Amino acid sequence: MYVAAAPPIIRGVIQLPTPPPKDYEARQRIIADTILQRFNIVNGPQQSDANGYGIVVVGRPFSQGETIVDPSVMLVRRPAAYGKAHLGPYDYVAPGSSTSASSGYFQLREPALGHCSLTYYINEARNGQVPNAEFSTVRSGGSFEPKFCLRALVDIQVGEEVLVFYNQDL
Numbered sequence: 718m719y720v721a722a723a724p725p726i727i728r729g730v731i732q733l734p735t736p737p738p739k740d741y742e743a744r745q746r747i748i749a750d751t752i753l754q755r756f757n758i759v760n761g762p763q764q765s766d767a768n769g770y771g772i773v774v775v776g777r778p779f780s781q782g783e784t785i786v787d788p789s790v791m792l793v794r795r796p797a798a799y800g801k802a803h804l805g806p807y808d809y810v811a812p813g814s815s816t817s818a819s820s821g822y823f824q825l826r827e828p829a830l831g832h833c834s835l836t837y838y839i840n841e842a843r844n845g846q847v848p849n850a851e852f853s854t855v856r857s858g859g860s861f862e863p864k865f866c867l868r869a870l871v872d873i874q875v876g877e878e879v880l881v882f883y884n885q886d887l
């Protein structure tokens with residue numbers, strides 16, 4: 718059996734899965750029109766992880782209570798235990814309740830698919846930092862499928878880093 722090499726994941730770049738899902742073009746437009754006009758992946762003094770990347774607000778403030786869907790996150794309809802067994806600890810987000818965690822998880826990064834979402838680069842509030850955002854889900858447009866979101870807990874000004882607590886219920 719021959720298995721093709723995984724496409725390279727470029728650090729600091731949002732990459733949708735390969736092969737692309739049916740709505741690939743629509744997701745690319747949403748990423749370009751919404752996500753990248755609101756957030757920037759940075760590596761440097763503007764963010765808290767000296768060894769990696771972080772997300773800072775650009776364009777206009779991210780207002781308290783505002784919710785932004787991250788279309789670069791994939792919903793995987795397998796138990797969260799599968800994600801825990803097969804992915805790195807930061808490569809997925811499992812819903813908090815046992816009922817929802819048994820029905821699926823959100824995949825942030827998957828090297829074999831050439832997939833890396835914006836949310837993968839969000840750092841955790843640590844060492845006395847306070848989270849200014851949280852992971853969330855919404856169902857919209859008549860779809861039963863939950864969409865992965867980021868919700869501002871306070872007003873986050875342009876140039877400020879978005880920070881969350883990783884261990885939270887969705």
